Amino acid sequence: MNTDTTQPIVHLMCGLPTSGKTTFARRIATERQAICFTLDEWMLNLYDYTIYDPEYGQYAVRCQEQIWSVALQLLACGVEVILDWSLWSAQRRKQWKDRIDAAGYPHRLYCFPHSLAVLQERLRQRNHEQPSGTHVISEAELLRFAPLFEPPMPHEGLTIVEITT
Template structure:
């Protein structure tokens, strides 16, 4: 029997965390829980900058975890699609996961490297070099957390 895993994410905005979370959950391999989606459904009037947002988000995480525990008990991976930016935030998830006997996988993402819209002129030629390549988000994962 395989041990279910809890996937956590760490990275800057726009680095591909939610894209990776969706990919992990494709085809029923895992169940994705996105904090932003839950917050929008439960508290549609509450903005990210609202003073109450943090307290409500913590309560919603506990609610999400109550469902995630059941998913893990069924042997299916859980994807917690929110930024586990702080050591404290990751610690909460790691503690909950380990209590339930799950492994933890931390995915770190960094944004794609962006090229300046005005590249420096080529030395000795006085012309600018143009590059039109786009790099996909890079993601690495380490396990266990």
């Protein structure tokens, strides 16, 4: 639990696959005694759907809603939470910012702006190792995802922290 007297923070992750979101989220969880909710882990454990399944989107939304319900309870108890799912678009970031603001909690958005070459190398390594709780993603998919990513901008009103490691 966060022991200072300020309100607990909602930490948000923003980056393409293999950018380091989950690794960093776990580090924050340890450092700040926060609870990390990694959508990929929940989806693979609860539904065993991958991002390629047609049903994935509807179940991901349901899963996020349930996670948010639990996160609000933790926040009310003073526990910081980490929402580890990709907030690639300004519209999605606004939706989550508005929800967090409406609940009255501060937020931080961690952005992982790595080059496509770095992401491709990390993807090859991850697909070779196949760590649990992660989706296997092809390089073609990564290339398809890359232009969909909208880097966060200051006018979005989020506290943005760039992570370059």
